[in-house]
Amino acid sequence: MNDAAGHPHLQDVAAALGRAGSVVVLTGAGISAESGLKTFRGGEKDMDSLWKQFDPMTLATPEAFDADPETVTRWYDWRRLGCLAAEPNPGHTALARIEREITARGGRFTLLTQNVDRLHQKAGSRAVVELHGSIIEWRCVGCSARTVPPPEPFERFPPPAACCAGEPLRPDVVWFGEMLPASALHAAEAAMAGCDLFLSVGTSSVVFPAAGFVRLAAASGVPTVEVNRDPTPISGLVRWSILAKTGDALPAIAAGAFGVG
Numbered sequence: 001m002n003d004a005a006g007h008p009h010l011q012d013v014a015a016a017l018g019r020a021g022s023v024v025v026l027t028g029a030g031i032s033a034e035s036g037l038k039t040f041r042g043g044e045k046d047m048d049s050l051w052k053q054f055d056p057m058t059l060a061t062p063e064a065f066d067a068d069p070e071t072v073t074r075w076y077d078w079r080r081l082g083c084l085a086a087e088p089n090p091g092h093t094a095l096a097r098i099e100r101e102i103t104a105r106g107g108r109f110t111l112l113t114q115n116v117d118r119l120h121q122k123a124g125s126r127a128v129v130e131l132h133g134s135i136i137e138w139r140c141v142g143c144s145a146r147t148v149p150p151p152e153p154f155e156r157f158p159p160p161a162a163c164c165a166g167e168p169l170r171p172d173v174v175w176f177g178e179m180l181p182a183s184a185l186h187a188a189e190a191a192m193a194g195c196d197l198f199l200s201v202g203t204s205s206v207v208f209p210a211a212g213f214v215r216l217a218a219a220s221g222v223p224t225v226e227v228n229r230d231p232t233p234i235s236g237l238v239r240w241s242i243l244a245k246t247g248d249a250l251p252a253i254a255a256g257a258f259g260v261g
């Protein structure tokens with residue numbers, strides 16, 4: 001049994017999950033860390049987290065892309081290839097199991113992810129809402145037609161668009177200062193209505209509007225859980241804060257709620 005299994009709140013969370021009827025989970029880069037993908041902010045000890053190596057304001061904004069499309073494209077293509085090569089880890093597969101168990105008994109389950117790596121889908125999660133888009137799909141700047149580039153490096157930078165002459169492709173992600181997809185926001189709002197258990201998993205909880213959902217749940221009296229390696233601004237807000245790796249804690253919570261899978 002992994003070391004998270006002995007966490008004091010783990011049994012309470014497993015019991016809450018076992019009786020929940022409508023569960024919403026928000027995930028961030030931390031759940032993909034054990035698949036080898038870098039996080040953005042990490043902890044102070046993570047010298048290799050992305051935003052310690054790169055300045056997001058020069059890479060994850062539309063202005064950065066307009067100013068230097070080649071550098072931004074190279075950076076996102078580098079991350080895209082890493083995501084394609086990555087495999088889901090036990091944290092991803094535990095969330096897919098939790099979804100199956102809850103829907104099999106007639107409950108509702110929604111996975112809101114800030115991640116763009118599509119590892120939840122690779123692990124078998126079905127009700128996934130991509131709040132920040134996907135790095136696997138790219139879209140034409142001219143007409144927004146989407147395409148899935150082949151799993152090899154772009155031959156030239158920025159890549160030629162699939163359709164509109166002279167317009168480059170861009171990653172189909174949400175950059176800082178860009179609105180989240182209306183369809184994603186609507187799906188998230190629908191999931192939050194009637195939610196009776198909210199889990200925040202592997203996220204630093206500092207990017208909005210994604211970080212607002214847990215605060216909305218807590219303010220509505222919905223039981224809230226955080227599973228994260230390091231403390232965050234919501235650790236003192238949630239009902240149960242479990243400081244552990246998701247690859248350890250989530251399988252233990254699933255086993256406690258539904259038996260050993």
Ligand code: BV8
Pocket residue numbers: 027028029030031033034039040041042043049060114115116132173174175176177178179180201202203204205206207208209227228229230231232244245246247
């Ligand atoms: C918006 C692109 C409306 C995709 C990202 C000024 C102008 C405009 C907006 C703002 C502004 N000031 C503030 C805002 C709002 C802004 C915002 O929230 N800024 C923050 C920084 C203050 N939000 C926006 O701009 C959003 N749009 O508001 O539109 C609007 C429009 C115009 C004008 C005004 C308003 C857009 C937000 C999305 C931005 N895009 N990235 C990509 O490149 O991937 S953000 C980036 O951060 C990623 O998307 C990522 O998903 C997101 C959150 O990060 P996390 O996933 O939480 O990852 P992080 O590394 O931070 O944390 C990982 C955690 O895991 C850590 O705590 C670590 O301890 C833990 N961990 C590590 N290993 C493990 C682990 N836990 C468990 N187990 C482990 N093994």
